[in-house]
Amino acid sequence: MELVAKARAGNRRALARLITLVEAGDAQAQTALAALYPYTGNAHIVGVTGAPGTGKSTLVTQLALHWRSLGRTVAVLAVDPTSPFSGGAILGDRIRMQSLGGDSGCYIRSMASRGSLGGLSRATGDAVKVLDAAGFDIVIVETVGAGQAEVEIAREAHSVVVVEVPGMGDDIQAIKAGILEIADVFVVNKADREGVERTVRQLQMMLHLGSGEHRDGWEPPIVQTVSNTGKNIAEAAAAVERHFEHLKSNNLLELRERERIEREWKMIMRERLLRQLLQRLEPQQYEHLLNQMAERQLDPYAAAKQAIETVLELS
Amino acid sequence: MERPIRVLVAKPGLDGHDRGAKVIARALRDAGMEVIYTGLQQTPQMIVEAALQEDVDCIGLSILSGAHMTLLPKITTMLRENDGADILVVAGGIISDEDALALRNDHGIAGIFGPGSSTHAIIDFIREHVQRSSVEG
Numbered sequence: 001m002e003l004v005a006k007a008r009a010g011n012r013r014a015l016a017r018l019i020t021l022v023e024a025g026d027a028q029a030q031t032a033l034a035a036l037y038p039y040t041g042n043a044h045i046v047g048v049t050g051a052p053g054t055g056k057s058t059l060v061t062q063l064a065l066h067w068r069s070l071g072r073t074v075a076v077l078a079v080d081p082t083s084p085f086s087g088g089a090i091l092g093d094r095i096r097m098q099s100l101g102g103d104s105g106c107y108i109r110s111m112a113s114r115g116s117l118g119g120l121s122r123a124t125g126d127a128v129k130v131l132d133a134a135g136f137d138i139v140i141v142e143t144v145g146a147g148q149a150e151v152e153i154a155r156e157a158h159s160v161v162v163v164e165v166p167g168m169g170d171d172i173q174a175i176k177a178g179i180l181e182i183a184d185v186f187v188v189n190k191a192d193r194e195g196v197e198r199t200v201r202q203l204q205m206m207l208h209l210g211s212g213e214h215r216d217g218w219e220p221p222i223v224q225t226v227s228n229t230g231k232n233i234a235e236a237a238a239a240v241e242r243h244f245e246h247l248k249s250n251n252l253l254e255l256r257e258r259e260r261i262e263r264e265w266k267m268i269m270r271e272r273l274l275r276q277l278l279q280r281l282e283p284q285q286y287e288h289l290l291n292q293m294a295e296r297q298l299d300p301y302a303a304a305k306q307a308i309e310t311v312l313e314l315s
Numbered sequence: 316m317e318r319p320i321r322v323l324v325a326k327p328g329l330d331g332h333d334r335g336a337k338v339i340a341r342a343l344r345d346a347g348m349e350v351i352y353t354g355l356q357q358t359p360q361m362i363v364e365a366a367l368q369e370d371v372d373c374i375g376l377s378i379l380s381g382a383h384m385t386l387l388p389k390i391t392t393m394l395r396e397n398d399g400a401d402i403l404v405v406a407g408g409i410i411s412d413e414d415a416l417a418l419r420n421d422h423g424i425a426g427i428f429g430p431g432s433s434t435h436a437i438i439d440f441i442r443e444h445v446q447r448s449s450v451e452g
Contacts, residue, residue: 013398016370024318087319088344094365095354101361108368112319112349 001035007134008039012107015134019109022126033126039133041257043075044244046138047154049145049182050163055189057096058227059163059236060142064100066237072137073105077127079143079153082112089113093142107136124153125264151182156260158253159184159243161236164203166195180206183220185239191224191231200224216252218243280311320348320445321371325362326355327390330380335407339375342434343441359389367399372445375437378408383418391423403445407432 003021006014018036022029046063050056057078064074078093089112100106109131111124124141131139143153145162154160162183180203188199203222221239225232247253278286289307292298298306324340326333333355340350351369353362366374374394376387383406391404405426406418418424426440 013367013370016368020318020370082349083344086345087347089319089349090340090344090352091349092352092354094351098354098361101364108365110349110351110369114319 001032004032004035004133007130010104012104015107015130016109018130019127022130023111023114023123025123025126029126033129036129036133039135040129041132043128043132043136043139044159045128045132045157046140046240047157047160048140048142048163049151049154049160050187050189051165051168052144054163054165054168055227056142056144056163057093059161059187059189059225059233060093060140061097061100062225062227062230062233063237063240064097064106064138064140066233067138068100068103068105073135074138074140075107075109075131075134075136076100077109077111077124077131077139077141079111079113079124079141081144082114087114107131107134121153121156122267125156128156155182158247158256159240161185161187161240163187163189164199165190166193166199168199181215184218184243185236186220186222187236188222188224189227192226192229196224216247217250218246277308277311281307285310320373320441321351321369322348322373322375322441323351323353323362323366323369323371324375324377325353325357325365326377327357327359327362327386328378328380328382329356330378331355332379333377335379336375336377339377339407339434339437342438343375346438346442348438348441359386359393362390363393363397363399366394366402367397371402373403373405373441375441376404376406376408378406378410381409383408383410384414387418387424388422395423401446403441405437405440407437 003014003018007018018032021032048056048060060076064076067074076097078091080089080091080093082089091110091112093110094108097108100108109127111127114123128139128141141153141157145151145154160182162180164186165188186203188196188203200222207220223232223236223239225236227233247256289298289303293300293303322343324336324343326336340352343350351365351371353365362374374390376390378386387406394400394402394404404424405428406424407428410418410427410429415427418427425444428437
């Protein structure tokens, strides 16, 4: 596919087109992904997530600038939610990323979540593949850590940075949010604000509340940053790199990749099987089963069993 | 499923009044479009770079500083030079009829919407004129 060759040769327009294409997820997208896939698996994928207003975009910008200064190429995928009512979205992360402009070693792409949970992780996963294949050393995926879908996306990264700020509710809020378990590095941003010691202490306590065993034998470090001024950005970047090295040196990277690929494969099979099943089910029977469930004559489990058995016997 | 229209909303130049741009961004979102909002004080280079990276179908420019005859043609010229001539460019702000005519006829600004324009008119114009080029290799 010519577009893939162009994107790999550094043509930014071709790269941008490819992302649009895989985001749409149609038959053309599959052709593109097939052509791209052999070139993937080289980038360090970094997920950055946290509540709105914690300074994620500014932190991402600073991290990207830092890595650029070390000569590494960086792509940023900034995911914002789609309005559930209109299907539109306002993607404003670029406002904070202006200092990354005018640099051919850096590429920023805004992405709207566009509906379903499965759809979002597929689209971002595929966009990451494009950026990986295009040869970026580091791909940063920024999501708002506010919903299950966003947390799932961050989980797909090699290294996950969870951003906290002082004064955002008590420690139980943090446990409830469910994003503590996925962190490989904690960044307490806006660390020039009051209450930072307390936030750090709470995080430390939280980390030691568990069984004492950390995932992959890695204890997430806590780095205090002030993104606005660039304070401790180098430390945060170093922590992320140390985590990646830890994964690589313990063969964990391979294992994580295998698990991720397996999840992805199963998700695709699930989607396809469902589509095929629905295609083969007679519309009358479909309606009939739906009506029976609506009238409470049949439960959804029994209806699913009937539908699957009918189709399997036909084929 | 038809993919949503992607629009870059930007303010070139030095004026600091972005209320209009924000109203438009919100209206376009409510019309089901994906709006990439880049904020104030954008140079033509920044706007063109963002538009190409984001693969937008349309650029909406808001300008109130009076520098539209300098900045807007720069943007469309740079787009042409960078293989982005298919991107629809519209502008809003304080632009005289005479300038509007010149921008439309000679500088590739497809639509110009002055004060009092309805958001519906802008939405309809974008929907009608945007080139939903199928992505090709």
